[in-house]
Amino acid sequence: MMGKGRFKYTMLLASLPAHPPQLFSVTQTPLSRIQLNKRLALLDMHDAEDLRRIEELLHWSQITHATDEFIIKKSVEVVDSINDHFLKQIIIWRLELRTLLSALRMRHAGVKKPPKNTFPGIGRWVEAIEKYWDKNDFGIGHRVTWIIPAQQLLMQNKSYELEKLLLDLVWHYYAEQCSQHYFDFPAVVIYVLRWDIANRWSHYNADEAIKRFDGLVDAGLEGFVVDF
16 A cells, blocks of 8 residues: 555554553543544545454354354455455464364363364364364464463353453454554554454453353354354
8 A cells, every 4th residue: 555545544543542551451442433433434445344344253243143164154255355464364363263262162061072174163273173182282282372271261160260361362462463564454453453352341241251151052163253
């Protein structure tokens, strides 16, 4: 993006108040969604549509009874529709997070080791999940350092602590990624995704979080797809 378009996005991002370093210090979002949307009106039509698809995929708040097959199909469609390699990697990271969480929950619910090439997931960890189903960390704990703490919290039924762990994980992942982009469309996407996390935390209800986790009794991706 060059010339006038680059200036537009520089102006957009310069107008956005910064997110705080720590998620749990957030009591309200840096600006309202109405104010955010007014600034996002500067996006080109194609970029605005990409942002809409990304937000929709990573939240799915409108879906209540999606099947694993539908979720995977829709996820692949969205990833394929995004041309920017950096944004693809951010989306895939979140989908891999969902896949690992789904595997942890299925195993916790007593699901037996899935046959090869049958586990409903996305990304690089599916093979490890199937191969090392009976290992606490699916054999990847040295590469995915949060998985053992998450597995322990799940085993202890500490729903609130688990949700905080995951929210903080995503928050800091986005913070690390935003250091690679400043005044371009990927920077806008990261800002909006962090805004979504801040908005969720600012309206957080611990009792509802516990009910939400304790209610996830059906195995499959749909259990974790709404939130993570």
